[in-house]
Amino acid sequence: MIKLEEQAEERALQPSDIKNPICPFCSKEIRKIYMHEVKSYLGRCYFYYCSECLKVLGLSHRKGFWMG
Numbered sequence: 001m002i003k004l005e006e007q008a009e010e011r012a013l014q015p016s017d018i019k020n021p022i023c024p025f026c027s028k029e030i031r032k033i034y035m036h037e038v039k040s041y042l043g044r045c046y047f048y049y050c051s052e053c054l055k056v057l058g059l060s061h062r063k064g065f066w067m068g
């Protein structure tokens, strides 16, 4: 049992298994994605941006609670 656990741990730590997404703007690995909240009239909007170049990767809308 202990042997199996050790093997699983080693496999999880292999660098080739770690793949981060690449920023389309600066072509660097994205290790952190920052989030910025913007409050608007109809609800909230969230920007997600690269921690390296601060360019916006995407955004999501959250409509008001009455919209579900």
Ligand SMILES: [Zn+2]
Binding pocket: 023, 024, 025, 026, 027, 028, 050, 051, 052, 053, 054, 055
């Ligand atoms: Zn970037």
